[in-house]
Amino acid sequence: MSPRPHFLVLTFPLQGHIAPALRLARRLLAAAPDALVTFSTTEAAHRRMFPTKPADNPQAAAEPNGDGRLEFHPFADGTESGYVRGSDSAAFNEYMASLRAAGARSVGELVDALAARGRPVTRVVYTLLLPWAADVARARGVPSALYWIQPAAVFAVYYHYFHGHAGVVADHLHDPSFLVRLPGLPPQAVRDLPSFITESAEPHDRFHGAYTAIRNLFENLDRDAPKATVLVNTCEELEASTLTAVGAYDVLPIGPVLPAGDEAGLFERDDARYMEWLDAKPADSVVYVSFGSLARMVPEQLDELLLGLEESGRPYLCVVRKDQVPEAETEPLLSRNGMVVEWCDQVRVLAHAAVGCFITHCGWNSVLESVACGVPMVVVPQWSDQRINSWLVEREWRVGTRAVVGSDGVLRAAELRRCIGMAMRREGAAGDERSAATELKRRVVEALGKGGSSDRNLMAFVEGVSSGVHV
Ligand code: UDP
Numbered sequence: 001m002s003p004r005p006h007f008l009v010l011t012f013p014l015q016g017h018i019a020p021a022l023r024l025a026r027r028l029l030a031a032a033p034d035a036l037v038t039f040s041t042t043e044a045a046h047r048r049m050f051p052t053k054p055a056d057n058p059q060a061a062a063e064p065n066g067d068g069r070l071e072f073h074p075f076a077d078g079t080e081s082g083y084v085r086g087s088d089s090a091a092f093n094e095y096m097a098s099l100r101a102a103g104a105r106s107v108g109e110l111v112d113a114l115a116a117r118g119r120p121v122t123r124v125v126y127t128l129l130l131p132w133a134a135d136v137a138r139a140r141g142v143p144s145a146l147y148w149i150q151p152a153a154v155f156a157v158y159y160h161y162f163h164g165h166a167g168v169v170a171d172h173l174h175d176p177s178f179l180v181r182l183p184g185l186p187p188q189a190v191r192d193l194p195s196f197i198t199e200s201a202e203p204h205d206r207f208h209g210a211y212t213a214i215r216n217l218f219e220n221l222d223r224d225a226p227k228a229t230v231l232v233n234t235c236e237e238l239e240a241s242t243l244t245a246v247g248a249y250d251v252l253p254i255g256p257v258l259p260a261g262d263e264a265g266l267f268e269r270d271d272a273r274y275m276e277w278l279d280a281k282p283a284d285s286v287v288y289v290s291f292g293s294l295a296r297m298v299p300e301q302l303d304e305l306l307l308g309l310e311e312s313g314r315p316y317l318c319v320v321r322k323d324q325v326p327e328a329e330t331e332p333l334l335s336r337n338g339m340v341v342e343w344c345d346q347v348r349v350l351a352h353a354a355v356g357c358f359i360t361h362c363g364w365n366s367v368l369e370s371v372a373c374g375v376p377m378v379v380v381p382q383w384s385d386q387r388i389n390s391w392l393v394e395r396e397w398r399v400g401t402r403a404v405v406g407s408d409g410v411l412r413a414a415e416l417r418r419c420i421g422m423a424m425r426r427e428g429a430a431g432d433e434r435s436a437a438t439e440l441k442r443r444v445v446e447a448l449g450k451g452g453s454s455d456r457n458l459m460a461f462v463e464g465v466s467s468g469v470h471v
Contacts, residue, residue, distance in 0.1 A: 005462065006036040008114070008121040009147075010075070010107060012129040013045030013082055015266045015293035016365050020149045020233050021127055022264070023257035029069055030260075032462045038071045038114060038121070040107070042099070044082030046074035049264040073110055078102030089206045096129075096209025104132045111140055125231065131216035134224070145229040145461070146221060150364045151392060152234050152253065154194055154385040156185055156245035161197050162218045163248075169197055184245030192387040199383075221249055231461065233257055233368065235447040235454045238397070238440075252457040256368035256444060259347050267293065267321070270341040274317055274349070277339050281315050281354040284434070287338075287420055288349055288375075290319035291361040295382055297325050301410050308416030310337055314356070314424070319344055350375050356434075357423035359416070362386040367393060374441030376433035378403055378419040380411055399437040 007028050011021035018041055025037045041049075050072065078098035083091065111121050124144040126133035137144035148155050160182040161169060169190065172178040176191035190198060200211040221228035227248070233255035236243060243253060278286060287309060291297070297305075302325045309316045316338035346366070349355060350373040360366045362381040367389050370377050377400030379390040393400040401422040405411045425432045447454045 003120050003122060004034050004036055005032055006038070006114075006119060006122045008038045008040065008107075008111065008124045010124065010126040010130055010133050011039075011041045012127050013042040013077070013266075016363050017041075017127045017129070017149060018045065018049070019259070019263065019265060019365055020255075020257050021147065023259055024125070024147060024231070024233075024254070025070060026260045027254070027257055027458060028462060031458050035462065036069050036071075036119060038073055038110075038119075040073050040075050040110060042077040042082055042103075043074040044077070044079070045266060046072065048266045075110055076102045076106035092207055093209040096213060099130075100132050103130065104136050107133060108136045108139070111136065111142065128217060129210060129213045131213055131220050134220040138223075143229075144224075145231055146217065148230055148232045150233075150385040151242070151389060152232050152239045152245075152251065153185065153242040153392060154388050155230070155232060155251070156242050157182060157188070157194060157388065158197070158214055159218065159246045159248070160185070161193075162215055166197075166201075169193065170201070173198060182245075185242060188388065188391070192391060194385050194388065195383040224249075229461070231458075233364070235444060235452075237443040237447045237453065238371070239392070252461055254454050254458040254461065256372050256448070256454075258369070258372055258448075262345075267343040269343050269345055272345075274339055274341050274344055275352070278317065278349065278352045278354045283353045284356040284426070285315055286352075286354045287312065287314050287316040287357055287359060287424075288318075288355050289316060289359040290344075290346060290366065291324070291380070291382075292363040292366060293321070295324070295361050298410070299325055301325075304410060304413045305416065306338075308411075308413035308420070311413060312417050312420045313337070314420065317341065317344070317349065317355075319346075347373070357420065359420070362389040362393065364389055371397070371399065371437070371440055372444055374434075374438045376400055376423045376437045378416070378423050380405065397436065397440055399433050399440055401433070 009021050009025045011017045022039060025039050028035055029037055078101060083095040114121055121142055124133055124137035124142055125147050126144060127147050127149055134144045165182055168180055172190050176189060178190045179187035180190060180193065181187050196207060196210045196214060199205060200207040202208065227250050229250045232251055232253045234253045235255055236253055243251060309318065318338055318340045320340055320342065322342055347369050350358060350369050355375055357378060358370045358375045359378040359380065360370065362379045364385060377393055379393050379400050379402045381387040381390040390402050394402045401419045403411050403415055403419045423433055426434055428435060446452050449455060
């Protein structure tokens, strides 16, 4: 008798990686009623996700009434407290080296321990900064699938960059407006390419560890025969043209994955006062602002942001994490027209009828959540994949406006007001961003529904695992 399908979902310890990995885990469980999932991130992140878990029962905190199909077991990254952001420019690269060595060892032990317990892993699914996970799986004869949690367009850019097009990028780094032409993709300016290839290709670069991880990822995918499987958190309706730009692998768009109820994460939420506050606001009136889990800002940026929001005359809900503006005073955060919180349940906020637009740094999760809720965006991309994401939002789907920042990187209040005006324009009949966002939401909901494109792709993946065929 073949064992039950059992997915080991491994993820890098960032909020923007953990959330889509957990959402995929729950979708896998829903798609295959006999499937098991073991979810694993680093020990430090695991402790933040489950601060009160009893030591002898690791899954109890997450699944108090669970049926044992989903378990959480952390892996070691060779550190006590994970990667700590600081002034040491070598810290990230050292962390990535430690993660690779200790992580591979620890995940190998986890796979062995699960098998010894009679819960053998039948497919390893890993997010994008853990290329060594594929080696661990291969060494044990377990097939693996990459879970790409950025757009297919970004995957295609990296693919072509690491397959013969690195030179053209390297040759034009001094010319940010130079248009790079990659197969199957519209031309992209050098400045809009993922920052890990334009700013991290040299060993002394601060985030070179991410560059090498992504390079190793493609080396590993190329080794998988006959074709590597790549699940992508996007859908055909969002990225039809770029999805065909990488034919070397089985690329399966299965997203956008969304939360199913409350989900564990790395941040403590403010109490839900903001939901009551939203309840009291007219439909489509509130500007929601968040720059995700990592971005920081200089105090001047926060001042400009709050000034622009106040001057817009609209109510606003603004997330400012404790660590986001390190030198800022907390006093100026109290405002007349808006509410400032340290962290919220973003998907609940975006789904609230009062929210009229979303000012975002364009992290891919935020973009997908906004699209799934039909909320138009003002995009302020910063690094990594965010500028390509913002191109999708503004140019491909026309559901947002990209804000122009000054040469000092600061978004001024006047520009913010202009962009809010664009996102809040209501002309109806597809004449404005809200109408386009409503239409896009409809198509995404269809993709996720029974028989929709993402649903079919996920089922094909799950059925392939259940039958032992590698999709
Ligand atoms: N998020 C949240 N509450 C907040 C701010 C952000 O739950 O107050 C979540 C958001 O829903 C998203 C994630 O944090 O799922 C941020 O991921 P994203 O890819 O947008 O950006 P990153 O944090 O990786 O830069």
